Amino acid sequence: MTRFARSALIIIDLQKAIDASYHAVHGPRNNIDAESKIARLLARWRTDKRMIVHIRHDSTFPESAYRPGQIGNCFKEEVAPLPGETVIAKTTNNAFIGTPLEELLRASHVQELLIVGVSTNNSVEATVRMAGNLGFDTYIVADACFTFAKPDYYGRPRSADDVHAMSLANLDGEYCTVIETETLLQNASASGPR
Amino acid sequence: MTRFARSALIIIDLQKAIDASYHAVHGPRNNIDAESKIARLLARWRTDKRMIVHIRHDSTFPESAYRPGQIGNCFKEEVAPLPGETVIAKTTNNAFIGTPLEELLRASHVQELLIVGVSTNNSVEATVRMAGNLGFDTYIVADACFTFAKPDYYGRPRSADDVHAMSLANLDGEYCTVIETETLLQNASASGPR
Numbered sequence: 001m002t003r004f005a006r007s008a009l010i011i012i013d014l015q016k017a018i019d020a021s022y023h024a025v026h027g028p029r030n031n032i033d034a035e036s037k038i039a040r041l042l043a044r045w046r047t048d049k050r051m052i053v054h055i056r057h058d059s060t061f062p063e064s065a066y067r068p069g070q071i072g073n074c075f076k077e078e079v080a081p082l083p084g085e086t087v088i089a090k091t092t093n094n095a096f097i098g099t100p101l102e103e104l105l106r107a108s109h110v111q112e113l114l115i116v117g118v119s120t121n122n123s124v125e126a127t128v129r130m131a132g133n134l135g136f137d138t139y140i141v142a143d144a145c146f147t148f149a150k151p152d153y154y155g156r157p158r159s160a161d162d163v164h165a166m167s168l169a170n171l172d173g174e175y176c177t178v179i180e181t182e183t184l185l186q187n188a189s190a191s192g193p194r
Numbered sequence: 195m196t197r198f199a200r201s202a203l204i205i206i207d208l209q210k211a212i213d214a215s216y217h218a219v220h221g222p223r224n225n226i227d228a229e230s231k232i233a234r235l236l237a238r239w240r241t242d243k244r245m246i247v248h249i250r251h252d253s254t255f256p257e258s259a260y261r262p263g264q265i266g267n268c269f270k271e272e273v274a275p276l277p278g279e280t281v282i283a284k285t286t287n288n289a290f291i292g293t294p295l296e297e298l299l300r301a302s303h304v305q306e307l308l309i310v311g312v313s314t315n316n317s318v319e320a321t322v323r324m325a326g327n328l329g330f331d332t333y334i335v336a337d338a339c340f341t342f343a344k345p346d347y348y349g350r351p352r353s354a355d356d357v358h359a360m361s362l363a364n365l366d367g368e369y370c371t372v373i374e375t376e377t378l379l380q381n382a383s384a385s386g387p388r
Binding site: 008030063093094097121125126129130132133134142150151152153154156161162163164165166167168169170172174175178 | 222285286288291315316318319324326328336340344345346347348350352355357358359360361362363364366368369372379
C-alpha cells in the first residue's frame with residue numbers, strides 16, 4: 001500500500017448547493033456522514049502539510065443552486081478552505097476541463113490523487129475517469145463521496161446506494177482504486193512532504 | 195431537432211476483441227444488433243459525405259485482446275474503415291486523451307458528435323462525458339452501443355441492460371442527448387455538407 005507521500009486531496013463540489021431539495025427529487029442521498037469523513041481527511045492532510053485542492057463548481061445555469069452569487073455556491077462549513085488553501089473554480093462537471101488543475105498537479109510533482117466529494121456518479125466520476133486516463137495514480141474514497149437516488153434511463157428506480165455502487169464498479173480497477181477513509185488514514189504516512 | 199449537417203459519426207473500439215469471452219464473464223452483452231445499426235449509420239454518413247472517425251483501441255496491457263499485433267485489434271468487418279477514412283488510435287478509455295481528436299474536430303468545424311460503439315459504460319461513457327464537457331453538442335446512439343453484465347461494487351449482479359441503462363441515465367441531459375438509430379436516420383438531413 002502506498003503511503004500517499006506525494007498526494008493531493010481533491011474535494012469536489014462540496015458546496016451548500018448540494019443540499020438543495022431538487023437533488024433528492026427521486027429519493028435521499030447516501031453516506032450521510034461523508035462530510036465528517038472528508039473533514040477528518042482534511043484535518044490530517046493539513047497536519048501533514050500535504051497538498052489540498054478545493055474544487056468549486058460555478059454553474060452557468062440560471063436555475064442551479066451552484067450558480068455564483070447565491071449561498072449555495074459557498075463551501076459547506078465543515079470542509080471549507082482555510083485562507084491560503086488552493087481553490088479551483090470549474091464550470092463543467094470535470095475538474096480538469098477549462099482549469100489549471102492538471103498543470104498545478106504536474107508542477108507540484110503530485111502523482112497520487114485522493115478524490116472525494118459529490119456526486120459520485122457525476123462530477124466525481126467525470127474527474128476520476130479523466131485523472132486515471134491522464135496517468136495519475138487515482139483513488140476514490142468511497143465513503144467520502146455521496147449521491148442521490150435516480151431512475152435508470154428506462155425508468156427503473158435506483159436508490160442512492162445503487163447508483164453509487166454502479167459508479168464505483170465502473171471506476172474501480174479501470175480508472176482508479178476504490179478505498180475507504182479509515183484505510184486511507186491508517187496507511188497515509190505522517191512523514192511525507194507537501 | 196438538428197439535421198446533423200455539421201456532425202461527425204464517432205465509432206468507439208468496435209474491434210474483434212470485444213467478442214473475447216472474458217468480457218462476458220458475468221453475463222452476456224445487450225443490443226445484439228448494435229453492429230448492424232452502426233453499419234446503417236456508417237452507410238448513410240458515407241453516402242452523405244459527412245465526417246466519420248473510427249477510434250481504435252491499442253491496449254498497452256499484455257493480456258488484453260485489444261493489444262496491437264493480435265486479430266482482436268482489427269476492426270469488426272461490418273463496421274471497418276474504408277481506405278481514406280480517418281482512424282485515430284488511443285491507449286486510454288477516453289478518445290480525446292493523447293490523441294488529435296479534439297484538434298481534428300475543431301479544424302473541421304464539427305459541432306455535433308454522434309457517438310456509438312463499446313462499451314456503453316466504459317470507453318463510450320468516458321468519451322461522451324469529455325465531449326460534452328468540451329462543449330460539443332454530443333449525442334449517444336443508445337441502440338448502437340452495447341455493454342456486458344457486471345456486478346456493482348457491493349456485488350449485486352447487474353445485467354448488461356441494467357448497466358447500459360444506468361450509464362445512459364448518468365449521461366442524458368448532463369453530458370449529451372440519448373437518441374436511437376432510427377430517429378437519427380429520420381432526422382439527418384441528406385443535404386448537409388461534409
